[in-house]
Amino acid sequence: MSTENVLEIRGLKSSFFTDKGEVPAVNGVDLVIPRGKIVGLVGESGCGKSMTAKSVMGLLKYPGRIVEGEILLGGKDLTKLSDRELREHCGKDISMIFQEPMTSLNPVLKVGRQVQETLLVHDKNIGKEEAKRQVIDIFKKVGIPEAEKRYSCYPHELSGGLRQRVMIAMAMVCRPALLIADEPTTALDVTIEAQILRLMKDLCRQNNMSVLIITHNLGVVAEICDDIYVMYAGKIMEHAPVFELFDHTRHPYTKGLLASIPRIGDNPEFLHTIPGVVPNMLHLPKGCAFANRCELVQERCRSQMPELVTAAPDHECRCFLALEEEDQNGTGRKGGGDR
Amino acid sequence: MKKTDEKMPSGAETKLTGEERAPEKTAQELASEIGEKDGLKEELFRMCRQNHVAALSAAVILIIILLAVFAPVIAPYKEAEQDLMSRLQGPSMAHLFGTDELGRDVFSRILYGARVSLIVGIFPSIISLVIGIVMGLLAGFIGGWVDYVIMRLADIMLSFPSLLLTMVIMYTLGRFSNSIVCIFIALSLVGWASVSRVVRSQTLSLKETEYVEAARSIGVGSGKIMFRHILPNCIPSLIVLYTLSVPSSILSESTLSFLGIGVQPPAASWGLMVNQSKQFLFTQPWLALAPSLAIMVIVLAFNFLGDGLRDVLDPYMKTQ
Secondary structure, X not given: OOOOEEXXXXXXXXXXXEOOEEEEEEEEEEEEEXXXXXXXXXOOOXXXXXXXXXXXXXXXXXXXXXXXXXXXXXXXXXXXXXXXXXXXXXXXXEEEEOOOOOOOXXXXXXXXHHHHHHHHHHOOOOOHHHHHHHHHHHHHHOOOOOHHHHHOOOHHHOOHHXXXXXXXXXXHOOXXXXXXXXXXXXXXXXXHHHHHHHHHHHHHHHHOOXXXXXXXXXXXXXXXXXXXXXXXXXXXXXXXXXXXXXXXXXXXXXXXXXXXXXXXXXXXXXXOOOOOOOOOHHHOOOOOOOHHHOOOOOOHHHOOOOOOEEEEOOEEEOOOOOOOOOOOOOOOOOOOXXX | OHHHHHHHHHXXXXXXXXXXXXXXXXXXXXXXXXXOOOOHHHHHHHHHHHOHHHHHHHHHHHHHHHHHHOHHHHOOOOOOOOOHHHOOOOOOOOOOOOEOOOOOEHHHHHHHHHHHHHHHHHHHHHHHHHHHHHHHHHHHHHOHHHHHHHHHHHHXXXXXXXXXXXXXXXXXXXXXXXXXXXXXXXXXXXXXXXXXXXXHHHHHHHOOOHHHHHXXXXXXXXXXXXXHHHHHHXXXXXXXXXXXXXXXXXXXXXXXHHHOOOOOOOOOOHHHHHHHOHHHOOOOXXXXXXXXXXXXXXXXXXXXXXXXXXXXXXXXXXXX
């Protein structure tokens, strides 16, 4: 398997220009997705995860837009393309599945036709019959029972799990090099979640496809990801391969996230939380965005934004303490290593 | 209510693993066999069964259409056939609704007048609907200055009293073509504004939906999104809007003809007949009564049908 990168995001900055001022929802993100790997982008609500994905897909809506940075898809900078040129890549080379399978299918169109549309849009020469055959084919691949019959169903006739499978079929039917999954399982119950995650992992392995999975669920990440990026207030805080991240957590924010997962055997009366709230993106603190909530905050954290430094091979961390002893003042947990 | 009950077990079933998903299928099959396709046809049949007024209205409209189409066959006399020997007669077997001041049979003229009313009701509404849809979609979807221009144009149209505007258009165009064509153009130009407002507001909310975003994310172009993804979602309210704009067009035509700038004699139009009979209002009231009742019946029928359709098609009004 080659180690080429399907997608490289360099210094991406996307902002909303509101009446009150510029809100940098994505603030200098570097992200690399190697071919055939599943990359996780983790963070709490409002940290810019979905904005990153939407920047890639060109789905930012007014008043939001990309300010600077590059999004390289196989060497081609997507930020330089016109809307029409970008649309040609969307669905064919990159595709996206959304959080809510209940609302991301058009209620008045048959699901088969919606999936077929992807094919018809990107291949003008493909016949209707051939497209239909391919749709039924992909329906079978994503595990939709009675694919022929489901082809002419309306979305409301399918269960949530089936709809998400249809969404995956829609995203996969053109065999894209990269699939962006924006919280694909948040709206599903846990057993269906497991099925969908396994399906995505299998499809990824079979087609040598890459996946960028956006989630706030560290369990999902641990389950299927190869590489993890932790995001906070528009910036990447920590980046490492999955086992490295869970075993040798370096950033205090990641530690806090890991500690916040309730575990069987814990005292159910008290859940660990990270104190405070996400800073107002309109008035970001001068120093580290996490400084106000950090247990290990130091004087310099408040005045200066730490750089993303390589703390260990393949392990980057945006913290002054990253280079110091990793367990120096850890939470006493071994992270997710025992999951 | 029945439908949700059918689907309940399938929702519970999804919690099971892949091998055990068989019952879910049967439950859904069952649901679709009972006719839960929610197709337009089923919905309409359900409306007829539940809303008798709407069903009756549909029947009345159908009868009027048939009468208008076969007017030459059914009508005992010709449209402008005069019989000066039997002027201003009351209703009788020979003349069902009596005769007017020139001895023309009122019943026959009402049948012919139905043609004018139906044509004027149906076609200008379609034209204004099409214009309104295109304008509304463009305004809502593109936004910005396009939205601003189209909506200000619509505001201008709506700020005039519509009758006055129609009359101005009629007078201006009257020199160039015959009166029916003028009425067409006038009513189409006046009617699009309200349609475009409805379509625009729906487009504004629909374009934010996830499925439109999903369609964009697979590379569907703007035009296709407007007409294939957004427009079909507007159709229920557009059908209602249409059935409600038909009677208002019919009324406008009647008003214009009554005022003497619509259909010109000797052609028959209900509004014109009311106009011509106004001098006999106290001596031969049936002359005014018959066309007035005809106008009332057709307008009420379309309005009731529109209301019935709204109950069926508007998802927010569904309370069954």
